Amino acid sequence: MELWELLSVRPGVTALVGGGGKTTAMYTLARELAMQGTVACTTTTHILPPSHMPVLDCADRGAVSAALAAHGCICLGALSPEGKLTAPAMPVEAFAPLADYVLVEADGSKRLPVKAHLPHEPVIPACAGSTIVLAGASGFGRPIREAVHRWERFCRLAGASPEMPVTAENLAAVLAAEGLGDAYFINQAETLSAMAEARRLAKLLLRPVFAGSLRGGIWECLS
Numbered sequence: 001m002e003l004w005e006l007l008s009v010r011p012g013v014t015a016l017v018g019g020g021g022k023t024t025a026m027y028t029l030a031r032e033l034a035m036q037g038t039v040a041c042t043t044t045t046h047i048l049p050p051s052h053m054p055v056l057d058c059a060d061r062g063a064v065s066a067a068l069a070a071h072g073c074i075c076l077g078a079l080s081p082e083g084k085l086t087a088p089a090m091p092v093e094a095f096a097p098l099a100d101y102v103l104v105e106a107d108g109s110k111r112l113p114v115k116a117h118l119p120h121e122p123v124i125p126a127c128a129g130s131t132i133v134l135a136g137a138s139g140f141g142r143p144i145r146e147a148v149h150r151w152e153r154f155c156r157l158a159g160a161s162p163e164m165p166v167t168a169e170n171l172a173a174v175l176a177a178e179g180l181g182d183a184y185f186i187n188q189a190e191t192l193s194a195m196a197e198a199r200r201l202a203k204l205l206l207r208p209v210f211a212g213s214l215r216g217g218i219w220e221c222l223s
Contacts, residue, residue, distance in 0.1 A: 002032045012129040013102040017122040019109030020136020021187035024214045034073040037100030041075040044123035045108040046084040059089045092125040109149040113139035116154035133181035137194035139166045172204035186211035
C-alpha cells in the first residue's frame with residue numbers, strides 16, 4: 001500500500017506538522033500522488049528545496065497553472081539566503097484550486113524527532129482539509145531536553161522533567177493536550193523496540209496512528 005492510501009490523502013490541501021520526517025513525507029506523497037493528478041508542494045515555514053521537481057516563486061496564477069501542466073508536480077517557495085525555501089509569494093489559498101493535491105509543510109522542528117507547539121504554532125493554512133502529525137521514533141528513550149523541539153512546552157503539557165526520556169505515555173499526553181491533526185504517523189520505527197513503543201502510543205490515542213520508516217518505504221496502520 002502506498003503512503004497516500006495509508007493516510008487517506010484526498011484531493012485538496014493536506015498539512016504536515018510535528019517532527020521526524022515532514023519533508024520526507026511530503027516528497028514521498030508528492031511522488032505517489034503525481035500518478036493521480038497534479039501536485040503542488042509548499043511550506044508556511046522553511047523546507048529544504050527539492051532536487052526532483054521545479055521550484056517556483058511567483059504570484060502569477062497563469063505561471064503556476066502552466067508549470068503544473070508541464071511538469072505535473074511542482075514546489076512553490078521563496079529561496080532564502082540560507083538556501084532553504086520559505087513561504088511563496090502567492091498564499092496557499094490562491095494556488096490551491098490550481099492543483100489536484102496541495103501538500104504543505106506547516107511546521108518547523110529544528111530537525112528534532114519530536115515537537116511540542118507554542119500557541120502560535122503550527123502555521124496550518126485555513127483551507128487545509130486534513131492535517132497529519134508526525135513524530136520520530138528515534139526520540140523514544142532519549143532525554144526530553146535532547147529529543148524535543150520546544151521541550152519546555154512538552155514538559156509542561158506532559159508533567160515531565162527535561163531529563164526524563166520521551167515515552168509513549170508522555171508523548172501521548174502532549175499529542176492529546178494539543179489536539180492537532182486528524183492522524184499521527186510515527187516515523188523512524190525501524191526496529192522491533194521502536195515499533196513496540198509506537199504500538200503502545202497507538203493504544204493511548206483516540207485518532208488513527210500509523211508507523212513505519214519513510215526512508216525505508218515501509219509502513220502500517222496501528223489503530
